[in-house]
Amino acid sequence: MHTRRHLIALCLATTMLAACNTAPLSSERPPIVFMHGNGDSAALWQTTLWRFESNGWPRERLFTVDQPFPLARDDDAVAQPGRSSTAESMAFLKAEVERVLKTTGASKVVLIGNSRGGNTIRNYVQNGGGDQVVSHVVLGGNPAHGIWAVKGLREGNEFSGLSPFMQRLNAPKNGAGDEVTPGVKWLTVRSDNNDKYAQPDGVWIGAKGTPTNIGFDGPALKGATNVALPRVDHRETSFSPAAFDAGWRFLTGEAPRTLQPVAESTITLSGKVTGLGLDPLHPASGTFVNNLPFAGARLAIFAVDTATGARRGAAAWEQTIAQDGRWGPFNAQPATAYEFVLSAPGYATTHIYRSPFPRSSAVVQLRPERIAEADRDAKALVVFTRPRGYFDAQRDAMRFDGQATLPGVPPQGAGVSSSKLKLSSDALRSVVAEFNGERVAGQSWPAAQGDVSVLELTY
Known part of the structure; x- marks a missing residue:
């Protein structure tokens, strides 16, 4: 990219x-x-x-x-x-x-x-x-x-x-x-x-x-x-x-041979599932992030269509997370996009969509979402997030569900790394996020059933 x-x-x-x-x-x-x-x-x-x-x-x-x-x-x-x-x-x-x-x-x-x-x-x-x-x-x-x-x-x-x-x-x-x-x-x-x-x-x-x-x-x-x-x-x-x-x-003291990851023919993915703690000193925020293992969560992984995010069959991997919080190893297919589904009591069922992995990784960390009270009126919730950078409306080429203006992203400055779309229909449909050449497609899911979709950028 x-x-x-x-x-x-x-x-x-x-x-x-x-x-x-x-x-x-x-x-x-x-x-x-x-x-x-x-x-x-x-x-x-x-x-x-x-x-x-x-x-x-x-x-x-x-x-x-x-x-x-x-x-x-x-x-x-x-x-x-x-x-x-x-x-x-x-x-x-x-x-x-x-x-x-x-x-x-x-x-x-x-x-x-x-x-x-x-x-x-x-x-x-x-x-x-x-x-x-x-x-x-x-x-x-x-x-x-x-x-x-x-x-x-x-x-x-x-x-x-x-x-x-x-x-x-x-x-x-x-x-x-x-x-x-x-x-x-x-x-x-x-x-x-x-x-x-x-x-x-x-x-x-x-x-x-x-x-x-x-x-x-x-x-x-x-x-x-x-x-x-x-x-x-x-x-x-x-x-x-x-x-x-x-x-x-x-x-x-030398120039690197490449600035982009070189694709591997065999890809193994693993990582850790973590949760959100309650913050008694910041009740307005409700939670704080931590990297503690989240035992008991359930993970399912589905291969999906890269263009639409629709599932291509039954789960390719299923696992209940043990005390150490670790998941995997999962043998992924090259050039294949995946949906990671996390479910746990007290959390939204979180559907995480990523673009295909070019190489193996042992740090595919996963965290389920919670639906905020302010979002309870939405029929479906889709989050577009960039963990390794921010969104800059003046600098970046971006689209979220066909719109060039991302909800919650200011017109100036690079200080926001996620955008949330509140849909007025709970009908299952494709939602696409694009950022400087990377494209992630996922599916919306009914918020009334406690589901949230996350379109997560890799780059």
């Missing part, structure tokens, strides 16, 4: 990194540990893993993690149900790195993180002994100086540039004023001006018109190699082809 913006971004990354002495790794590929961001999971690294594998990085040297409670606390110093502190996040990553070192026998690892995952990585390298076992770090969209730095505004929050945590993290490490821990090689990848969490105006934090005191260059760090990619959004700083290109060149 090549777009003009990715090609422009790629050219910029190539130019900047070619001028840098990045001290590439040796020919032996070290293990890489990928740390996800706030509220996210290992699943977001799927396309990144495919790109590393397609360029020859051994699959068994690539490790993703699922932090059990991936959301940051409102105040880092105050315990909060279902959320994690910076200390807890660091301890989690430290244990994962130690496990990877023991498993592989390697002496050093590479760490790659997105958003909050960058905070965790920096904290571990600086304060958790990571400087002894980490050779290279790649940070995408890391709010390195906070998302806001406003006196009196949630200064105890991990994402405040005035928080004790952020102040300690950014304290000068040497006479040159470097903000990164010495002895480790650092790359930051940021957007030139399209990251919702690096904006001078507080529009994306619910304070439109209020200065955040954070610039577009907030994710850059003194002492690191810093790359800015044109028009990429917050998540694309890690999950886009241009971001992969920048990271690969930084780690290897």
Whole structure:
């Protein structure tokens, strides 16, 4: 999926990194540990893993993690149900790195993180002994100086540039004023001006018109190699082809052979089923995300027509999820689209549609939906979601059920990653979502029976 913006971004990354002495790794590929961001999971690294594998990085040297409670606390110093502190996040990553070192026998690892995952990585390298076992770090969209730095505004929050945590993290490490821990090689990848969490105006934090005191260059760090990619959004700083290109060149000193996943003839899929917890401190939201295993859920997988999303026969796979939350392995057919159906008490029966998988993946994470009270009037609900990026009406070519304007997506900016369609009929029919060349087709299902459809982009 090549777009003009990715090609422009790629050219910029190539130019900047070619001028840098990045001290590439040796020919032996070290293990890489990928740390996800706030509220996210290992699943977001799927396309990144495919790109590393397609360029020859051994699959068994690539490790993703699922932090059990991936959301940051409102105040880092105050315990909060279902959320994690910076200390807890660091301890989690430290244990994962130690496990990877023991498993592989390697002496050093590479760490790659997105958003909050960058905070965790920096904290571990600086304060958790990571400087002894980490050779290279790649940070995408890391709010390195906070998302806001406003006196009196949630200064105890991990994402405040005035928080004790952020102040300690950014304290000068040497006479040159470097903000990164010495002895480790650092790359930051940021957007030139399209990251919702690096904006001078507080529009994306619910304070439109209020200065955040954070610039577009907030994710850059003194002492690191810093790359800015044109028009990429917050998540694309890690999950886009241009971001992969920048990271690969930084780690290897060479251009990647390909920016797209190379198709495999045999495809095996597996992953984890997780649920939604109740959030007693945020009753309006009702739930919080977690990466805890969801035992007892029921999964069925159907091959579907790629053009319409209609089922092509009986279930190709059925499974009741055990205590570890894992599902699979399922031997998928190349070039075949699938519908993943999750059912569990207290949740909507969730029909997840994806475009065909080009390669095997062990991080096909699945989560059932709940129908919000505000949506109870709909005859059918269809959600169009992009986990590895945002929708930008000015930048992207998009259509949802034939409409170029996506419900809930603003006309400016890249800050929304899902759109919800409330249908006035419960008749089963095809619904198609398109984004920059990727097309996902699914079927609508009656909301009165407790069903929701999700059209999920891969790229």
